Amino acid sequence: xxxxxxxxxxxxxxxxxxxxxxxxxxxxxxxxxxxxxxxxxxxxxxxxxxxxxxxxxxxxxxxxxxxxxxxxxxxxxxxxxxxxxxxxxxxxxxxxxxxxxxxxxxxxxxxxxxxxxxxxxxxxxxxxxxxxxxxxxxxxxxxxxxxxxxxxxxxxxxxxxxxxxxxxxxxxxxxxxxxxxxxxxxxxxxxxxxxxxxxxxxxxxxxxxxxxxxxxxxxxxxxxxxxxxxxxxxxxxxxxxxxxxxxxxxxxxxxxxxxxxxxxxxxxxxxxxxxxxxxxxxxxxxxxxxxxxxxxxxxxxxxxxxxxxxxxxxxxxxxxxxxxxxxxxxxxxxxxxxxxxxxxxxxxxxxxxxxxxxxxxxxxxxx
Ligand code: COA
Numbered sequence: 001x002x003x004x005x006x007x008x009x010x011x012x013x014x015x016x017x018x019x020x021x022x023x024x025x026x027x028x029x030x031x032x033x034x035x036x037x038x039x040x041x042x043x044x045x046x047x048x049x050x051x052x053x054x055x056x057x058x059x060x061x062x063x064x065x066x067x068x069x070x071x072x073x074x075x076x077x078x079x080x081x082x083x084x085x086x087x088x089x090x091x092x093x094x095x096x097x098x099x100x101x102x103x104x105x106x107x108x109x110x111x112x113x114x115x116x117x118x119x120x121x122x123x124x125x126x127x128x129x130x131x132x133x134x135x136x137x138x139x140x141x142x143x144x145x146x147x148x149x150x151x152x153x154x155x156x157x158x159x160x161x162x163x164x165x166x167x168x169x170x171x172x173x174x175x176x177x178x179x180x181x182x183x184x185x186x187x188x189x190x191x192x193x194x195x196x197x198x199x200x201x202x203x204x205x206x207x208x209x210x211x212x213x214x215x216x217x218x219x220x221x222x223x224x225x226x227x228x229x230x231x232x233x234x235x236x237x238x239x240x241x242x243x244x245x246x247x248x249x250x251x252x253x254x255x256x257x258x259x260x261x262x263x264x265x266x267x268x269x270x271x272x273x274x275x276x277x278x279x280x281x282x283x284x285x286x287x288x289x290x291x292x293x294x295x296x297x298x299x300x301x302x303x304x305x306x307x308x309x310x311x312x313x314x315x316x317x318x319x320x321x322x323x324x325x326x327x328x329x330x331x332x333x334x335x336x337x338x339x340x341x342x343x344x345x346x347x348x349x350x351x352x353x354x355x356x357x358x359x360x361x362x363x364x365x366x367x
Contacts, residue, residue, distance in 0.1 A: 005171050005172060006127050006130040006131050006169065006170075006171070006172060006176070006177070007127070007169070007170075007171070007172025007173075007174070007175050007176040007177050007325070007326075007328060008167045008168070008169060008172060008173075008174040008175045008177065008325075008328075009069050009070075009071075009139065009167075009168045009169065009170035009171055009172065009173045009174060010065045010066070010068040010069040010167070010168045010173070010174065010335075010336075011065055011068070011165065011166070011167055011174060011297050011300075011335075011336040012060075012061045012062060012063065012064025012065030012066070012067070012068065012165070012166040012336060012339060013061055013064065013163070013164065013165050013166075013294065013297060013336055013339040013340055013343075014057055014058075014060040014061040014064065014163070014164045014339060014343060015046050015162070015163050015283070015284055015340065015343040015344065015347065016046050016047060016048040016049075016052055016057060016147075016162045016163075016347070017048075017049060017052060017343075017346070017347050017348060018046070018047040018048065018049055018347060018348050018349075018350050018358070019044045019045065019046050019047060019283070019344075019347050019348075019349060019350065020044065020045045020047060020349065020350040020351070020352075020354070020355050021043070021044055021045075021349070022036040022037060022042045022043060022044065022045060022158050023036070023037070024350070024351050024352040024355060025045065025157060025158055025352070025355065026158075027352050028352040028355065028356065029153065029157070035158075036158040039246065040158055040159060040244045040245070040246050041244055041245030041246040041249065041278075041282075042158050042159060042244050042245070042282070042285065043282040043283065044161075044282065044283050044284075044285060045158070045160045045161055045285040046161045046162040046163060046283070046284050046285050046287070046347075047160075047162065047350060047355070047358060048147055048162055049358070049361075050358075050361045050362060053087070053147075054083065054085040054087060054093065054145055054146070054147055055087065055093070055096045055097065055100065057145050057147065057162060057163070057164040058081060058083070058093060058096075058097050058143045058145035058164050058166070059096075059097050059100035059101060060164070061143060061145060061164035061165055061166040061339075062097055062100075062101060062141055062143050062166040063101065064166065064336070064339055065141070065166035065167060065168050065336075066101070066141070066166075066168065068168075068335050068336070069139075069168040069170065071139055071168070071170060073101070073102070073103055074105070075138060075139050075170075076103065076107060076138060076139050076140065076141055076168075077106065077107055077108065077135055077136070077138025077139065077140065078107060078108045078109070078126055078129060078135070078138070078139075078140035078141070079094045079097065079098055079103060079107060079108075079109045079110075079140070079141045079142075079143075080094060080108075080109075080110055080111075080112055080122035080125060080126055080140065080141075080142050080143075081093040081094040081097055081110075081111050081112070081122065081142075081143045081144075081145065082111075082112045082113075082114075082117075082118030082119030082120070082121060082122040082123075082142075082143070082144045082145075082289040083111060083112075083113070083118060083119075083143075083144070083145050083146055083288075083289055084113060084115055084116070084118060084146055084193070084288050084289065085145070085146045085147050085288070086111060086113065089195065092109065092110050092111030093111045093145075094109045094110055094111050094143075095109060097143060103141075112125070114315045114317060114319050115191060115192075115288065115315035115316040115317050115318075115319075116146075116241050116243070116288040116289055116291060116292075116313070116314060116315040116316065117241075117289070117313050117314060117315025117317075117319045117320065117321070118144070118289045118315065119142070119143075119144025119145075119165070119289035119290060119292070119293055119313075120144075120289075120292065120293075120311075120313035120315075120321060120323070122142045122143075122144065123142045123144075123167060123169070123177065123293075124177070124181065124321075124323070126140035126142045126167075126169040127169055127177045127179075128179075130169060130170075131179065139168055139169060139170035140168070140169040140170075141166065141167075141168055141169075142166065142167045142168075142169055143164060143165070143166045143167075144164065144165050144166075144289035144290040144293050145163070145164035145165075145287075145289065145290055146162065146163070146164075146287050146288035146289050146290055147162040147287075148160050148161050148162060148285065148286040148287060148288050149199065149362070150199055150200065150202070151199040152359055154199070154202065155202075155204055156200075156202050156204060158244075159243055159244040159285065159286045160285050160286065161284045161285015161286045161287050161291075162284065162285065162287055163284040163285075163287030163290040163291070163294055164287070164290050165290045165293040165294055165297060167293075172326075172328045173328050173329060173330040174300060174327070174328050174330055174331050175300055175309070175325040175326060175327055175328050175331060176325065176326045176328060177323065177325055178323060178324040178325065178326065180323075180324070181321050181322060181323040181324075182218050182221035182222055182321065182322050182323075183218075183319070183320065183321040184214050184217040184218055184221070184319075184320050184321070185317075185318060185319040185320065186210070186213070186214075186318055187317070187318075188206065188210050188316070188317060188318045189203070189206075190202075190203050190206045190207035190209075190210045190316045190317070190318060191203070191207050191316035191317075192316065192317065207243070207316055208247060208250065210314075210316070210318045211241075211243070211247060211251055211314050211318075211320075212250060212251045212254045214314050214318060214320035215240075215251040215252070215254065215255050215312060215314070215320070216251075216254060216255055216258050217320070218312055218320055218321065218322035219255045219259075219312070219322065220258070220259075221322070222310070222322050222324075223259070228255075228259040228261075229259065229261055229265060229269070232269050232273065232310075233269075234308060235273060235308050235309060235310045235324070236273070236299070236303055236307040236308060236309060236327075237273055237274075237276065237277045237299035237309045237310070238252075238269075238273045238274050238277075238309075238310045238312070239274075239277045239292060239295040239296045239299050239309060239310065239311045239312065240252070240274065240278075240292065240295065240312045240314075241291050241292040241295075241312065241313055241314045241315075242278055242281040242286065242291045242292070242294075242295060243286050243291070244286065245275075245278050245281065245282065248274065248278065249270065249274075249275075252266070252269075252270050252274050253266055253270070256269065256270075276299075277295045277296075277298050277299040278295060278298075279298060280294045280295070280297070280298045280340050281294055281295055281298075283340070283344055289315075292311055292312070292313050293311075295311075296309060296311050296325065297336055298340075300325070300327060300331045300334070301331070301334035301336075301337050302331070302332055302334050303327035303331045303332065304327065304331075304332065305327055305328055305329045305331065305332075306326060306327065307326070307327045307331075308324055308325065308326050308327070309324065309325045309326075309327070310322060310323075310324050311323050311324070311325060
């Protein structure tokens, strides 16, 4: 049976229990805080204490999504986890999450890796699986979760963060995921983590160039010869993968320049449709695979059925894709907003010396 009625039926989010304002990192590194706040557009870095890891982060987001879904565990036929914080080279993160949730049986369970693009791929595969009929009307649990940590002193350190988003893919109560999407990939070494190394190797400037190229290609394909400004106007929000907010700003401005929009038009579209969906990203910091989907979850809150959201996904290496979503009847309720509100209210703020201690503890735990 083909499940044409496919999309996001419920959403769960989770941020870890610690956070540090970027000003604290600036004081530790002897940098003007405005470089991080204004130059990169960052605000807070979500952090994990040593006893809290990727399995806790991903499993809690999944629990929250499942608790808001009206199906049973037996109705799930797939669990797919997109991440670049794998804990094992063979055993997928989905097996660790399934263990936490008590999920076993006739279920396809796997991990998807493509840097920050892995969550998008997992979501698309789940939707395409249902639309193909192979799902026989079963639902899928999709999780995008990551902890982004750089070596201390790395230029990427102020962009660190962590977070998880989970979706139950079933009937589109929250949003339909459009079957049409546009992908673009090119092999590059902009950001990668060789096997056995704890931290990524990042050519930050190259990653920015790759990201901008990917955005131009994907948005051009989305416009398909139509006036791209008109195409943008039909979206209530245009969401991006957010390594740090300034990167999004630069990419969107380039998309506008290539399309020939005036500086005023670019600024108007950016302020109305792009910038507002990055509020939660500023609280999470970069969460790799979860980053775009945190922005999409924020943008979907309170939308009327039929309103549309664009989602631009990018993963270093590099692969990218733009897709569109249409709000369903229960987007208005925005039940998942409470996840972010609660996690942010409960989390402990860490200062510069606390961060130094924490990094020492993370190093000893990894040794
Ligand atoms: N006040 C305001 N702005 C300031 C400032 C100050 N005191 N000092 C510097 N800035 C601005 C710079 O002008 C620059 O802005 P611009 O790019 O608009 O010109 C910005 O802050 C960053 O400064 P820069 O010197 O380029 O920073 P850097 O070399 O230390 O690091 C990155 C920048 C992007 C390379 C680094 O943060 C990084 O590697 N990030 C991770 C990249 C990533 O996530 N890649 C994966 C992508 S998917």
